[in-house]
Amino acid sequence: MKPIAREDRGLPARIAGDIGRRITLGDLKVGETLPREADMLAALGVSRTTLREALKILSTKGFIEAKPRLGTRVRAAEHWNTLDPVVLSWQGDAEDQDALAEELFEIRLSIEPLAARLAARRGSAAHHAAIRAAFLRMAEEQTGIDAAIEADIDFHLQIFQAARNRFLLPVSSVIRAALSISIPKTMAASGGFGQSLAQHRAILEAIEQRDEEAAFAAATTLIASTYKRNFS
Amino acid sequence: MKPIAREDRGLPARIAGDIGRRITLGDLKVGETLPREADMLAALGVSRTTLREALKILSTKGFIEAKPRLGTRVRAAEHWNTLDPVVLSWQGDAEDQDALAEELFEIRLSIEPLAARLAARRGSAAHHAAIRAAFLRMAEEQTGIDAAIEADIDFHLQIFQAARNRFLLPVSSVIRAALSISIPKTMAASGGFGQSLAQHRAILEAIEQRDEEAAFAAATTLIASTYKRNFS
DNA sequence: TGACCGAAAATAACTCCGATTATATGAGAA
DNA sequence: TTCTCATATAATCGGAGTTATTTTCGGTCA
Incomplete structure (x- = not known):
């Protein structure tokens, strides 16, 4: 990878x-x-x-x-x-990075629940298996911190893949770039990891049961609490 | 223009x-x-x-x-x-255009209410005036059908501008390209125009009163009913 | 005399060309 | 199996001619 x-x-x-x-x-x-x-x-x-x-x-x-x-x-x-990952990396050097991160969370809060809902609706069994695999890698005790972050990112990306919406995919590439920056900060707030893991599990299970509303709600919860951890 | x-x-x-x-x-x-x-x-x-x-x-x-x-x-x-307008125009020639249009509506239903909410929250007075101007051009009886469509597109774009979120803007450029295709179809379903106009007005007034929830709801209603007019 | 219109010049991007350089792959030998 | 080398291919180079647009200048008409 x-x-x-x-x-x-x-x-x-x-x-x-x-x-x-x-x-x-x-x-x-x-x-x-x-x-x-x-x-x-x-x-x-x-x-x-x-x-x-x-x-x-x-x-x-x-x-x-x-x-x-x-x-x-x-x-x-x-x-x-701005959605181009390369452009995002250029802007990463700019000074108003906090404002940029906040704007990114605004759009994530709107997009990721949709992706979770669509993944529940029309993701194939193979898609769901890929999401579960990413979650298991993330939950594994032995995996180091870097591997856990990588798995976390992969978890979100697999959901976007499962959503089967072509307009969602380009957005996901941004989120990938953004997550690789913001997750370490989130992880640093230790103790948050256990909560985050439970929230990821909730999304996974809702998607596997094809419960669209639960998946939507669980994703909303995750992003919202991540947002709070980063901005308060 | x-x-x-x-x-x-x-x-x-x-x-x-x-x-x-x-x-x-x-x-x-x-x-x-x-x-x-x-x-x-x-x-x-x-x-x-x-x-x-x-x-x-x-x-x-x-x-x-x-x-x-x-x-x-x-x-x-x-x-x-896929969010690149040029790429969208290439895909416009493909055969699975209905599926593409449906996927586009899925993301619009998620993004445009967010844009309306943010426009209500932090749009400047000048932004709101631009939205109103577009609405008035759209409502004007004398304007021809083409000008009305152009005003309709402009209305949505001005909302994205007012939202002041850098990640929203690239998405808006797609919606612009898509609207120029889908609106004529919607207009063809005559009678829908009056209803559509009222829905646009509801969004405008909610934004001007900085009522975030009302703006969000009104935008959701508009996109949802537009979706229904196109796919049922 | 003033304002307006048209043609020519100037400038910078656009297009084309052929040669040279760097690099990754696969075959062959140790 | 591993290392080396030949080869095919993209990447880079520099120069010359072409095209498009703006500006400017000159002329004409009011």
């Missing part, structure tokens, strides 16, 4: 990350036209193709917009594809 | 669309390695740079994965960035 998602492979991706981070940090401001192609080539020391691919990446993520004669401009934050 | 979002500008984007559609249509199957660079160059009649930028676009949308010596492979559908 790969660590998280290293999409920083390749020179263009790294260049795109450098520029993207400078944008999220406010170093490059919205509306500003960044240097001309020729100037950036000299500054970065890469070839035109590499730079162009980097800019293409930023463009598909909604960060920039290139027009002839005008140059390449930084687009407003509302156009950014 | 721009028509919807013409991201088909540029030759690489068109090539990417051609290949992307072939993937969503199942012409190119998952796991399959598509032809070598050199062969595709000849088949498409474009330059290497153009093809590479097209493949880069597909890569950022999670459609393909390129590795030296192995070739470029089609990734599984669960990696696709």
